[in-house]
Amino acid sequence: MRQLNLDQLRTLVAIADLGTFSAAAQALHLAQPTVSLHISELESRLGARLVARGSRSVTLTPAGAALVERGRRLLRDADDAVDAVRRQAEGRIGRVRLGTSTGVVIDLLPQVLETLQASHPGIDVEVSILGSADAMSRLAQGTLDIGLVAMPQPPLRDLVVTAWRSQPMMAFVPPKWKAPRRVTPAWLAAQPLIFNDATTHMYRLAVEWFANAGQAPRARIELNYDVAIRSLVAAGYGAAMLPLTPGTDDAWRERVQILPLSPKLTRHLGIAHRSKASLDGATEWVIETLMGFRQA
Numbered sequence: 001m002r003q004l005n006l007d008q009l010r011t012l013v014a015i016a017d018l019g020t021f022s023a024a025a026q027a028l029h030l031a032q033p034t035v036s037l038h039i040s041e042l043e044s045r046l047g048a049r050l051v052a053r054g055s056r057s058v059t060l061t062p063a064g065a066a067l068v069e070r071g072r073r074l075l076r077d078a079d080d081a082v083d084a085v086r087r088q089a090e091g092r093i094g095r096v097r098l099g100t101s102t103g104v105v106i107d108l109l110p111q112v113l114e115t116l117q118a119s120h121p122g123i124d125v126e127v128s129i130l131g132s133a134d135a136m137s138r139l140a141q142g143t144l145d146i147g148l149v150a151m152p153q154p155p156l157r158d159l160v161v162t163a164w165r166s167q168p169m170m171a172f173v174p175p176k177w178k179a180p181r182r183v184t185p186a187w188l189a190a191q192p193l194i195f196n197d198a199t200t201h202m203y204r205l206a207v208e209w210f211a212n213a214g215q216a217p218r219a220r221i222e223l224n225y226d227v228a229i230r231s232l233v234a235a236g237y238g239a240a241m242l243p244l245t246p247g248t249d250d251a252w253r254e255r256v257q258i259l260p261l262s263p264k265l266t267r268h269l270g271i272a273h274r275s276k277a278s279l280d281g282a283t284e285w286v287i288e289t290l291m292g293f294r295q296a
Contacts, residue, residue: 004045006078009071011038012050016068019057093122094282099130099138100148101200103226104269107245108165108293109148116289123282131224132201139272145283146290147272150201158278161270165295167243169205169265172229173257174236182262185213192238194229195219202267206241209265230256243267 014024015035025032043050050064060068100109105127113125130138135147140156153161171183173191180187189210196202203222210217220238223229229240234255241261249258271290273279279287 004074005038005042006075008038008042008045009067010075011035012042012064013068013071013075015039015051015058016060016064021058094280095124095126096145096283096286097126097128097143098146098148098286099128099135099144101131101202102129102224103243103245104148105129106227112290112293115292116286119289120282120285123285125286131199133199136272139274142274145273145279146286148290149270149272150205151268151270153270153272158275159272160275161272162291163268163294164271164290165269165293167245167267167269169209169241169261169267170244171257171259171261172233172240172242172252173259174233174239175256176236177239177257179257179259181259183259184262185210185215188239188241189215189217193217193219194232194238194240195222196229197222197224200224202241202243205265205267209241209261209263212263241265 011024011028011030014027015021018024018027021035021039022032024030025035028035030038039051046063046067048063049061050067052059052061109127116123116125128144130144130147132147132149132153135144135149136153136156136159138144139147139159148164149161151161151163171179171188173179173183177191195206207216221232223232226242229242230252232238233240234252244258252258271287273283273287276284
C-alpha cells in the first residue's frame with residue numbers, strides 16, 4: 001500500500017467537519033473536482049470506502065470515521081513539525097555554542113543573555129569558558145559558533161572577527177597600600193603582583209606594557225578568574241591589572257583602589273564567528289543581540 005497523502009487526508013477531515021464537498025473545497029481553496037479526486041485517490045490507496053454521499057450532505061463510513069480520528073492527530077503532528085522547522089530556520093529556536101573568558105562571562109555576558117531571553121526565549125546559549133586562542137581554534141574546527149575574544153587575532157580562513165567592546169586596563173591595588181594617583185610600570189613592577197595565566201591574551205598585554213617601559217616583573221600567582229584576583233587584591237596579597245567594567249567594579253571600589261595606568265592601556269574584545277553564509281538563524285540572532293551592546 002502506498003503512503004498516505006497529507007493533502008488528501010486534510011481534505012477528508014474538512015469534509016467530515018463541514019459536511020459537503022463544496023464547503024470543503026471553499027475552506028481549502030480548492031476546486032470541487034480536486035476535492036473529489038482527493039477522496040477517490042485516498043479510497044483507492046486504502047482499498048476502502050470512506051464517505052457516503054447523500055442528497056444534501058456527506059457522511060463518513062466507519063472506515064472513514066476511523067481514519068479521520070487518527071488523521072487529525074497526524075495532521076496536527078505534521079503542522080507542528082513544519083512549524084518547528086520554520087522556527088529553526090528563522091532562528092527563533094536553536095542551540096548556540098559560545099566561548100569566552102571568565103571575566104566576560106561574569107561582567108558582560110549576563111546582560112546580553114537577559115536581553116536575548118526576553119526577545120528569543122527559544123534560543124539556548126551554551127557557554128564554555130575558553131581563552132581566545134582556544135575559542136578561535138574551536139571556531140575553525142566547527143565545534144563553537146561564537147567566540148568573544150581578545151583583539152587582535154591572527155586571521156583564520158572563513159572566520160570573521162568584529163570589534164565589540166573596549167575596556168581600559170586599570171591597576172587594582174590593596175586598600176591599605178600607599179599608591180600614586182597614576183600607576184606607572186616602574187612603581188607596579190616593584191609591588192607583589194597577581195597576573196592572569198601566561199596562556200591568556202591579558203597576560204601578554206600586561207607583559208608588553210611592562211616591557212615597553214623596560215620592566216620585566218614576575219607574579220606571585222597567576223589566575224584566570226577575575227573575581228578571585230579582585231578578592232586577593234582586597235586581602236592585600238598583591239596588585240593586579242584588570243579591565244574596568246562599569247557597574248561591576250563600582251562595588252569593588254570600597255574594597256580596593258582602582259587606579260589609572262600611565263601610560264594608558266586598553267583591552268579590545270571582538271565577536272568571532274564563521275562567515276555569514278554558513279550561520280544558522282539562531283546564531284545570527286545571538287550575534288545581533290551582542291552587537292546591540294557594541295561600543296561606538
